[in-house]
Each structure stands twice: as structure tokens, then as C-alpha cells.
Amino acid sequence: MKIAFSCSGNDLDAMLDPRFGRAANFLIVDEDTLAYKVISNAAISASGGAGIAAAQSILDEGVETLITGNCGPNAFQVLNTAGVKIFTGQSGQIKGLIEDYKKGVFTDSIKEATVQSHSGMGKGL
Amino acid sequence: MIISVVSGKGGTGKTSIAINLALALEEGQFLDCDVEEPNAFLFLKPEITNQMDVQVSIPDIDTVLCSGCGACVKACSFHALAQAGNKILTFENICHGCSACWLVCPQKAIKEGKRSIGFIEKGQVKSLECIQGELNLKEPSAVPIIKKMKTLIDQKKTIIIDGPPGTSCPAVEAIKGSDFCLLVTEPTPFGLHDLKVVVEVVKQQGIPCGLVINRSQGDDQIAEEFAQKENLPILLTIPLEKEIAQLYSKGIPFGKVMPQWQHKFKLLLESIKAGDAS
Known part of the structure; x- marks a missing residue:
């Protein structure tokens, strides 16, 4: 199963980016083999609809689980409709988060967006 | 002739100046294009004769x-469509x-639909035709309403925007498309900051412009220096005066009840129309 992480780096040592739609990259990791692929987030500089475009790009990779910091309403709607499980409120290195995931730490996927639209646009946050 | 009143900074007195100028017209049109928070009708109090819906296209x-x-999703430059499995999601606000x-x-499965984003009201005060647009709450773009309002312009008349x-x-x-822009500023660092930006925009559009200094407390050096540097004529200076503020708070245009100001707005309008103001 493929897990997507929002991040600024491009390997398993990368730190999780708390933003989803405006994250620099997504690391798509195969849970079983730990093989990974980096996709750069083309929506990072989109004038609008970044969450939707970012969600679409990870769906196109066949992702079933997303681990990130926060998720806005539009991205949530796209991912939720596709049945992707979303775990938010996370931070730290991706390799540590994968271990946690395998230990079964992540049990409560979100049932609604955790932030409003445009929260990842860096107004001094 | 179309005269637009703009300021960059909010709260400098655009609407006050625009309505007083409109009342100085013998005959013409007034458009309140601040459709996110239109308030000119509070002062002009026209009798509303006409209301029309403003719609935009959606899939x-x-x-x-x-x-x-998924061809539609790939074609959308605004990310307003997404595909989850076989389902296409539409984000109308985007x-x-x-x-x-x-x-x-390729399936001809999408046709052009419509949704309302606001409305336009038309009314009359004597020989002045008043038009006001209002954007619905939570709508992101005011532009379609302003575009529609501007189709109602009668080029033969003098128009105040x-x-x-x-x-x-x-x-x-x-x-x-304006023939003249009246820039309203207050002599403060904030006023000056936004005035600089608006002057850049107006000049880029090639529109002649002049300045009104509002709420002057005597020392307007900050605005005057900039005006001189940019070759902007200062067409009117309005003092910070209790009577003007009180009239404003009651929804009364001060040019309507203070004869000296009525006269000044008439002169200002004449000089703009004569092309002497830039």
C-alpha cells in the first residue's frame, strides 16, 4: 500500500511539511518495501485550488493513505471521496513516521478538514 | 466621459468624493463598483426601479x-475539477x-450551467441614474459583477465610478476605460503607501489623473511632496472637519447641504470635463 507524506526534502530523512496543498514535495512510500518516489507539488505556486491539485496528484499515484500536518476542506473532499485515509497533526522525520505507522500508532483518520482554505499560504505563520 | 474615483487605501473618502461629484452633475450615471461593500446608495437614496441577477458559467x-x-480535470487551469475514482468533483467557487x-x-457529458454570484440594482435620483452592484457573501470574485455593471454605461453621458x-x-x-481617475488620499504614511501603488496602476493604463487630499489637518507635506514628484495636480483639499463627519454619519453628502462645497465640487467637475485637471 502506498502512503503519501507532505515534505520539503526528497528522501526518507526529510521532515514532514505541516502544509498539504502548499508543500514542496510529496514522498510516496511503499509500506512493505519502503521503496519511495518523490513527486514535486506543482500546485505550490498555484493561484488557487492548490489543495485540490495536490490531492489529485497523489491520487494519480494510487495513494491510499496520507500523513501530513493539516488538511484543508477542498483537499479533504477530493481525498475522502476517493477513500484515502488522512492522518494529520504529525511532524518529524518521515522514516520515524513510517515506523510509527507500522506499529499501528495511526488509528484515527480525520473525518473533516483540520484547517480552513488558504491556511498554507504563509501569512506569517 | 467616464471619471473613476479610486484610492488604493480603503477609508480615505472615495465614496464621499464620488457621490458629491455625482450630485454636481446635471445629468449622468453613477456606478458604485465597490461591490464587496457597496454603500453609496446610503447617501444617494435612489428609488430602486430595477434589480438584475449576475450569473457566471460553471460546468x-x-x-x-x-x-x-478525466479530460476535463486535465483541461482545467484553475484546479476547479478533480477526479476521485470515476467521480468528477466540481469546486464552483474556484x-x-x-x-x-x-x-x-469527448462524451459531451458537460454542458454550460449557470450560478448567481450577486446582483445589480438600478435607481434614479432626479436626472442621475444610480447603479450599484453587490457580491454575495463568500464569493471570491467581484470582477464579473463590475464587468456587467459597465455594460450599462451610456457613453453619451458623464459617468462617475x-x-x-x-x-x-x-x-x-x-x-x-476611464477618461480620468480622481485619486483620493489622506496625508498619512498609510495613505501615501497605497497612493503610490494606485498611481502606478493608473499610469500603466494611460489614464490622466489628479489628486484629492482628504481629512487634511493643515500639514499635507507627505502627500504634496509625492504629488510634485509624480506631476500630480492637487485638485481639492478637504479638511478634517466635525460638520463633514457628522453629515457623513447621518448619510448626508456634505456637498448637498454646505453651499461652499457644492460650488467646489461643481468647479472640480468642470475642470475635469474641460481637460484642465491633469
Whole structure:
């Protein structure tokens, strides 16, 4: 199963980016083999609809689980409709988060967006 | 002739100046293009004779015909469409109505739909035709309403446009095609900062302009220095005066009840129309 992480780096040592739609990259990791692929987030500089475009790009990779910091309403709607499980409120290195995931730490996927639209646009946050 | 009143900074007195100027017209049109928070009708109090809906285009997807190919999602430059499995999701607030999705759909499953984003009201005060637009709450784009309002312009008349604050798309749309821009500023660092930006926008559009200094407390050096540097004529200076503020708070245009100001707005209008003001 493929897990997507929002991040600024491009390997398993990368730190999780708390933003989803405006994250620099997504690391798509195969849970079983730990093989990974980096996709750069083309929506990072989109004038609008970044969450939707970012969600679409990870769906196109066949992702079933997303681990990130926060998720806005539009991205949530796209991912939720596709049945992707979303775990938010996370931070730290991706390799540590994968271990946690395998230990079964992540049990409560979100049932609604955790932030409003445009929260990842860096107004001094 | 179209005269637009803009400021960059909000709260400098655009609407006050615009309505007083409109009342100085013998015959003409007044457009309140600050459609996110229109307030000119509170002062002009026209009798509303006409209300019209403003609609924008959106995709209307027939889920039976849709094959889930995703061509529409790829065609959308605004990310207003997404595909989850075979389901196409539409985000109407993000849609710009560009029509790409229904043009590319190989199944002809998408047709052009419509949704309302606000309305326009028309009314009359003596020989002045008053037009005001209002954007619905939570709508992201004021531009379609301003565009529609401007189709109601009668070029044979003198038109006063009360523009929105700022210098983004709505403000640019409001001043586009104007023959003159009256820039209203307050002599403060904030006023000057936004005035600089708005002057840049107006000059880029090639529109002649002049300055009104509002709420002057005697020392207007900050605005005067900039005006001199930019070759902007200062056409009127309005003092910070209790009587003007009190009239404003009661919804009374001060040029209507203070004869000396009525006269000054008439002169200002004449000099703009004669082309002496820039």
C-alpha cells in the first residue's frame, strides 16, 4: 500500500511539511518495501485550488493513505471521496513516521478538514 | 466621459468624493463598483426601479454520460475539477467559467450551467441614474459583477465610478476605460503607501489623473511632496472637519447641504470635463 507524506526534502530523512496543498514535495512510500518516489507539488505556486491539485496528484499515484500536518476542506473532499485515509497533526522525520505507522500508532483518520482554505499560504505563520 | 474615483487605501473618502461629484452633475450615471461593500446608495437614496441577477458559467456534468476519463480535470487551469475514482468533483467557487471542460469532454457529458454570484440594482435620483452592484457573501470574485455593471454605461453621458479599494483585479476592472481617475488620499504614511501603488496602476493604463487630499489637518507635506514628484495636480483639499463627519454619519453628502462645497465640487467637475485637471 502506498502512503503519501507532505515534505520539503526528497528522501526518507526529510521532515514532514505541516502544509498539504502548499508543500514542496510529496514522498510516496511503499509500506512493505519502503521503496519511495518523490513527486514535486506543482500546485505550490498555484493561484488557487492548490489543495485540490495536490490531492489529485497523489491520487494519480494510487495513494491510499496520507500523513501530513493539516488538511484543508477542498483537499479533504477530493481525498475522502476517493477513500484515502488522512492522518494529520504529525511532524518529524518521515522514516520515524513510517515506523510509527507500522506499529499501528495511526488509528484515527480525520473525518473533516483540520484547517480552513488558504491556511498554507504563509501569512506569517 | 467616464471619471473613476479610486484610492488604493480603503477609508480615505472615495465614496464621499464620488457621490458629491455625482450630485454636481446635471445629468449622468453613477456606478458604485465597490461591490464587496457597496454603500453609496446610503447617501444617494435612489428609488430602486430595477434589480438584475449576475450569473457566471460553471460546468454541469451529466453523470450518466460521463465516462470518468478525466479530460476535463486535465483541461482545467484553475484546479476547479478533480477526479476521485470515476467521480468528477466540481469546486464552483474556484471555477472561472472559462468553458475549457465542456469543450474538451469527448462524451459531451458537460454542458454550460449557470450560478448567481450577486446582483445589480438600478435607481434614479432626479436626472442621475444610480447603479450599484453587490457580491454575495463568500464569493471570491467581484470582477464579473463590475464587468456587467459597465455594460450599462451610456457613453453619451458623464459617468462617475466609485471604485473598490486596493489595486487588485476589481479595482483594475473598475477603472479600465476611464477618461480620468480622481485619486483620493489622506496625508498619512498609510495613505501615501497605497497612493503610490494606485498611481502606478493608473499610469500603466494611460489614464490622466489628479489628486484629492482628504481629512487634511493643515500639514499635507507627505502627500504634496509625492504629488510634485509624480506631476500630480492637487485638485481639492478637504479638511478634517466635525460638520463633514457628522453629515457623513447621518448619510448626508456634505456637498448637498454646505453651499461652499457644492460650488467646489461643481468647479472640480468642470475642470475635469474641460481637460484642465491633469
